[in-house]
Amino acid sequence: MDPDSLAKAFVEHYYKMFDSNRAGLGNLYQESSMLTFEGAKIQGSLAIVEKLASLPFQQCLHNISTVDCQPSGPGGGMLVFVSGSLQLSGEQHALKFSQMFHLMPTPQGSFYVLNDIFRLNYA
């Protein structure tokens, strides 16, 4: 699978999981993983899933606008840069967001999220 297709497949999987079963996202992170969510820094898959599960909304729907990717260097990693909007249940207007992921290969031939930075784009 070429890098662009891989990035798109990851992004679709990630947000589908986020919108249907947020706790399941823990499998995508490891102990070294970092999330910066609206400026708050969290490390480790358990703490990251706790943070995501504790966000003050239950139902949401991500709509993806753009996905860009680049190889991140000799380690075989991949940078994925996403823009889109987030519709919260009961809210009239969707929130625009940008998010970047740094995916690193696992020995099993898959990828995990080493870096994750999320920001809402306030209008």
Place this chain on the structure above:
Amino acid sequence: MDPDSLAKAFVEHYYKMFDSNRAGLGNLYQESSMLTFEGAKIQGSLAIVEKLASLPFQQCLHNISTVDCQPSGPGGGMLVFVSGSLQLSGEQHALKFSQMFHLMPTPQGSFYVLNDIFRLNYA
């Protein structure tokens, strides 16, 4: 200098240079560097500076809203994620943008930009 201060210093330097002497940005990239600008992929410092110099505006002013950073792994790199707005000369409204940089250390103790992804955030 701690990573957050370093990231902020880089971001201030980058956009000050962009707004005053775009051609000078070439020193921040190397031959392996990649830029994805609104979906267009460009590789190498010369091609990147050509692209930035050819953008259809002369004067601009970046205003930075947020800067987030994380270490990118064992290679000593740093991921910098920026949101802000871009005021073009003669335009009434500023354009919102998000941009990420992957900075890698040089043998001289400085950093260069290995990865650069830029997107406007359309309202």
